Amino acid sequence: MREDLQRSIATILSELGVDVPPDGVSLERPLRAEHGDWSANAALMYAKLLGKSPRDLAGEICERVSGSDLRHLERVEVAGPGFVNFYLSIGWLHDVLRDVINAGEDGYARFDFGASERVNLEFVSANPTGPIHVGNGWWGAYGDSLGRVMARCGYAVHREYYVNDTGRQVRMLGESVLARKSGDEIPDDGYQGEYVTQLAKSYSGPADAMVAGKWASEMILKEIKNTLTSIGIEYDAWFSQASIEESGALNETIDQLRAQGLIEEKDGAIWFLSNTAGLGDSRDRVLIRSDGTPTYLGGDLAYHRNKFLVRGFDRVIDIFGADHQGQVASLKCGMKALGVDTNRLEILIGQMISLMDGGKSGKMSKRLGNFVSLDELIDDLGPDAVRLLALMGSLDQANTLDLDVVRSQSMDNPVYYIQYAYARICSLGRVREERSIKRMPVKDVDLGVLSHPRELELLRVLETMADTVRDACEERAPHKITVWVRKLAAAFHGFYHDCPILSQNEDPGDFALMQARLWLVEGCRIAAAIAFSLLGVSAPERM
RNA sequence: GCCCACGUAGCUCAAUUGGAUAGAGCAGAUGACUUCUAAUCAUCAGGUUGCAGGUUCGAGUCCUGCCGUGGGCGCCA
Numbered sequence: 001m002r003e004d005l006q007r008s009i010a011t012i013l014s015e016l017g018v019d020v021p022p023d024g025v026s027l028e029r030p031l032r033a034e035h036g037d038w039s040a041n042a043a044l045m046y047a048k049l050l051g052k053s054p055r056d057l058a059g060e061i062c063e064r065v066s067g068s069d070l071r072h073l074e075r076v077e078v079a080g081p082g083f084v085n086f087y088l089s090i091g092w093l094h095d096v097l098r099d100v101i102n103a104g105e106d107g108y109a110r111f112d113f114g115a116s117e118r119v120n121l122e123f124v125s126a127n128p129t130g131p132i133h134v135g136n137g138w139w140g141a142y143g144d145s146l147g148r149v150m151a152r153c154g155y156a157v158h159r160e161y162y163v164n165d166t167g168r169q170v171r172m173l174g175e176s177v178l179a180r181k182s183g184d185e186i187p188d189d190g191y192q193g194e195y196v197t198q199l200a201k202s203y204s205g206p207a208d209a210m211v212a213g214k215w216a217s218e219m220i221l222k223e224i225k226n227t228l229t230s231i232g233i234e235y236d237a238w239f240s241q242a243s244i245e246e247s248g249a250l251n252e253t254i255d256q257l258r259a260q261g262l263i264e265e266k267d268g269a270i271w272f273l274s275n276t277a278g279l280g281d282s283r284d285r286v287l288i289r290s291d292g293t294p295t296y297l298g299g300d301l302a303y304h305r306n307k308f309l310v311r312g313f314d315r316v317i318d319i320f321g322a323d324h325q326g327q328v329a330s331l332k333c334g335m336k337a338l339g340v341d342t343n344r345l346e347i348l349i350g351q352m353i354s355l356m357d358g359g360k361s362g363k364m365s366k367r368l369g370n371f372v373s374l375d376e377l378i379d380d381l382g383p384d385a386v387r388l389l390a391l392m393g394s395l396d397q398a399n400t401l402d403l404d405v406v407r408s409q410s411m412d413n414p415v416y417y418i419q420y421a422y423a424r425i426c427s428l429g430r431v432r433e434e435r436s437i438k439r440m441p442v443k444d445v446d447l448g449v450l451s452h453p454r455e456l457e458l459l460r461v462l463e464t465m466a467d468t469v470r471d472a473c474e475e476r477a478p479h480k481i482t483v484w485v486r487k488l489a490a491a492f493h494g495f496y497h498d499c500p501i502l503s504q505n506e507d508p509g510d511f512a513l514m515q516a517r518l519w520l521v522e523g524c525r526i527a528a529a530i531a532f533s534l535l536g537v538s539a540p541e542r543m
Numbered sequence: 544g545c546c547c548a549c550g551u552a553g554c555u556c557a558a559u560u561g562g563a564u565a566g567a568g569c570a571g572a573u574g575a576c577u578u579c580u581a582a583u584c585a586u587c588a589g590g591u592u593g594c595a596g597g598u599u600c601g602a603g604u605c606c607u608g609c610c611g612u613g614g615g616c617g618c619c620a
Contacts, residue, residue: 026562028559028562029559030559030562030563031558031559031562031563031564031565031566032563032564035563039562039563041561041562044562044600044601047600048600054600079563080562080563080600080601081562081563081600081601082600083562083563127620129620164620167619167620168619168620169619169620189619267618268618269618271618282545282546282616283616286617286618287618288618289618290618291618293618295617295618295619295620296619296620297620300620321614322547322548322549322613322614322615323614323615323620324614324615324620325546325547325548325614325615326546326547326614326615326616327615327620328547329546329547349547349548349614351548351549351613351614352613352614354613389555392555392556392557392568393555393556393557394556394557396548396549397549397556397557398548398549398550398612398613398614399555399556400554400555401555402554402555405554405555405569405570406555409568409569411582412568412569412582413582414567414568414569416582417568417582417583419582420580420582420583421583423580423582424579424580424583427579427580428579428580430579431579431580432579435579464559467559468559471559471560475560479556479557480557480559482557483556483557483558483567486557486567486568487567490567493583493584494583494584494585496579496580496583496584497575497581497583497584497585498584500578500579501579502578502579503579542580543580543582
């Protein structure tokens, strides 16, 4: 329907001499019902170009569209400063429901505009020096969900966790474990959390900080995997930083940069002239220290070069916490210097999640061990609630999580609201079976009897689903699915409350209405199931 | 000091990427179960979108300057 209207407007505009952009004219769903089902602002956009007043142009468009025989189109009006508003018969909504049912859970709101583009999606990548914290879970849920959404839109998504399994922090971890084991003081930069003590108890290897550190980080990584798995976050690859450094990839990267005169040795260290050479960085960066060990940036450049140039991904999306945003400029400079189109490197920055516990907010530190781990939160709230909470807002909104509020609300959490809608749908199915009520094939059912305000409201929400999935993908904003599914649940609960579905009356009219409502319910079930799967939230059949 | 974000109802967050009268949930007030699950529904109340300018038919959204908050400015990661 949308496409029909867009095409129709585009044709009229081009007849009037406007170069219509390839992605079509803009068409929106007005917020207010009296502004129609669809609204076009083309007259406002092109009036100046054509030397006409917006309202005159709108009138002209209006007249020409009215003359066409678009399906479901009831009337067209000019409104406000020059909007063209389209009013449709409710039949178009019934068509939407039929589409949902025919396409089903697998096919509806599925796209192929991703065109199998190979996307490397990196997220979380927290150092395995301790349990992951709530912020990691937030960005993890976001990244995982984004991957699901992009996969549904036709991208070939490869999810990756970059494991920092080498370097100074691993050594510090090892020293901390050894200190706990021997009863010594933990070093100043060491890790003081309780988990270090636990690790020390079961460590039986040599008293070598690097060996102990590697062992400990492997143990911790296992726990991290368990934690992430428990909220439905899965990876295709756990990519080892050590493997990058050992493979010589860093040297290849440096050679490639050196060939362009972007490398300089100074004070025994190897520098990337990301600022001096005019690449736009705020300063030059060390890639290899004077002691011969690579810096984090050195490894990360080699890693990203590997993603683009060795493994040949078409697109790389990284989700970093705000505490890593200092890395962004350097990484982009590096990729540009290596010949990568930096439009293909998207770095999304997740703002920090601050926690309030017992009415006070404290700074969390992995080093001091005084942070709330993701595990604890999952134990408190359950995996679904954590996932949904994490996907409530956008990535660039700094979140405050008041643990007291979240805990006290746990029985009144948004997740139950949407899952309850699903459980009610499933319950209807069970009752229908019990009462031996048949559901006729949808092709034999007249959906046109759905005209109750609650039914129409619900259909209107269903109608926006496919666009919501597409927007969530294009804007890298999976939380839009959350916003949408809450609307769906609200519309469903209202419908359920006001419209009896399993009428026991044998009157033929009621039977027809019951059949149509049963299919409306099924359409909601399909849509909710899709949304839940994109969000990584379970769809309980009873609660 | 410089760089990057963010600032929307008492609280937590949305807002069709520039659209028409800024929306939900929680918290507050009041009502609705003898029916398919009340973990629900309905009504009320709550706002100068941090402040001041600018751009245009139109700004929470874009530009400039302040103010506030967070993050970054290592041969840490």
